[in-house]
Amino acid sequence: MNIAYPEQNFQTPEATVAGFIGLLQGGFENPENRKGTVRFAVPEHPHLGFRARFADTLLIDRPESDYDADTEMVFPIKTLERMFREFEFLDWRSPDILGTMKITGDLGLAFVVGLSCLRPSNWTQARLRKAERLHRAKGYRDLTQIPRLHQPSQMQLLKAMEDSLPVIITGLEPDPPCRDWTLQRLMDRYADVVVCVRSDDQHLTLREFVEDMSKFDANPELVMSEGLFKPYTEGSALPVEMWDDFGPVFFSREDFIPPQLWFGSVRTDIPATHLHRDPLTGFLFQIMGKKRLDLYSADQADSLYPLKAYNNYQRCWFKPEAPDYDIYPDARNAKCISVELIPGELLVQPAGWFHQVYTLDSPTMSVSYFWRY
Ligand SMILES: [Fe+2]
Structure with a gap:
């Protein structure tokens, strides 16, 4: 594993969501300068929902009042936990991941966010470097x-x-x-x-x-x-x-x-x-x-x-x-x-x-x- 996520990162819902936000921000890139706002909801823990805005980086906050969003993404906490355990090989498209979420609005933004959570294993990185050489x-x-x-x-x-x-x-x-x-x-x-x-x-x-x-x-x-x-x-x-x-x-x-x-x-x-x-x-x-x-x-x-x-x-x-x-x-x-x-x-x-x-x-x-x- 190229990044160590200690077990405590997903032992509480708060830690899981905080860690998920870290994954999103760490992997986010926006070369085409897309603009947009995504509302994330965690149905079991409504207070952990957050807003993500596309800029050079991914800006995260939790506004007090309601706001407009281009995309709504609803993730059960179990799906977020799974991302930590499996981000090196998780396939977003598989029905047992995609089927647990609800995504509405601009799917293009959801796609960029989804990819931002992934990370290559050390083995994968080494393999690609070797091919490059x-x-x-x-x-x-x-x-x-x-x-x-x-x-x-x-x-x-x-x-x-x-x-x-x-x-x-x-x-x-x-x-x-x-x-x-x-x-x-x-x-x-x-x-x-x-x-x-x-x-x-x-x-x-x-x-x-x-x-x-x-x-x-x-x-x-x-x-x-x-x-x-x-x-x-x-x-x-x-x-x-x-x-x-x-x-x-x-x-x-x-x-x-x-x-x-x-x-x-x-x-x-x-x-x-x-x-x-x-x-x-x-x-x-x-x-x-x-x-x-x-x-x-x-x-x-x-x-x-x-x-x-x-x-x-x-x-x-x-x-x-x-x-x-x-x-x-x-x-x-x-x-x-x-x-x-x-x-x-x-x-x-x-x-x-x-x-x-x-x-x-x-x-x-x-x-x-x-x-x-
Ligand atoms: Fe291929």
Whole structure:
């Protein structure tokens, strides 16, 4: 743990809320100079509620009289306690966190506040620093192409991973082949399997999910505006029933953390996943539709403005799809390599590479594995 939070920090509700405020203020950044006011309420302890105002820092107080707020966030005290214990790996989007809170008003402010609570572990920080040193030494920022390896041996792949070099693997012949999937074949085999949408507590059978997807495709504005459905699983757990058909290659299942599913109907003109980097090596199988990834070597962190508050993965303030060089001037120096994945191909992306993902077709499906080591 990079910051020691002694047990007494969450032994009383007062200490828990004071510590939570400390976490928020310590992780808060506001490069885009957003303005706004958030009202925090702790339902079991109304006197511990507070106001947070966005400025260069996060200004906290408890006004005597009522005030206007852009965002209301209601947190049970148990959720706040959990943040102290788990801020190094907590996933805000998981239903057992998000589902306990009530958030209304400007969700953008709530999102910034939510991220401010996170902290990387010492291990994560060390892993990213190591990737930065290695990429600098190898001059990866000047790479213009990622190698495609046709049916490489495990040794060839291990060598690329040791060099922290991304590779696209072609010619994979798992059984069943991973390139021949269609929506129909998926439904024939898995219609009754339950999938979940990561940012929601919905659990749907694949049949229901696909039906909702078609509703979305028919009328995306309506479905989105009514907040009914976000038709993308966003890396939720791959249902166990599907593991055998989409198993890992080159290494055994125990060498990876449980697989994630990226399935659904998404817009192709905006990133499906925003610019970020992961501290683990990722294996991304493309199953349906094409995907494009824009990769930046780890040593370009200074040009991409990564958030200082993060845990499992590190997002960036800079948005390549809508670049603001007045706020992020060093981003002009950033160099990216674009790679396109087609069904049946596997991208092995070593830890620390920044990446932004676009789906080029909809529906889309990928399965990803993170290597444990
Ligand atoms: Fe990632």
